[in-house]
Amino acid sequence: MAIEQIVSFLGWSTIVNMVILSVSAVLLLLFRQSIITIHSQLFNVEHKALNLLYVQYFAFYKVLIVFFNLVPYMILKVII
Structure with a gap:
């Protein structure tokens, strides 16, 4: 796989x-x-606890996107 394809995939x-x-x-x-x-x-969780779980889900997902997609994309774009 060429570097250009990897950059395109990450983007x-x-x-x-x-x-x-x-x-x-x-x-x-x-x-x-x-x-x-x-x-x-469905999960037998209290209503108040779900608000915290939703915030944790969004924060964790955003960190994963930045760490595994955006940062490698930006680094490869700078290199190429």
Whole structure:
């Protein structure tokens, strides 16, 4: 696999993952109550604990996107 293909893959991977993160954040904002109800019944977690879990999920996912997609993409773009 050529370096240009890897750079292209990392760029598109970053975009796709940011779209997934954005869509899930918007869906959580729009349908918060119904999502909290479903998750609390499904996983047997209290409503108040779910808010913290959602914030942790978004933070962890964003860090993973930056660490595994965006940083390698930017480094390879600078090198090439």
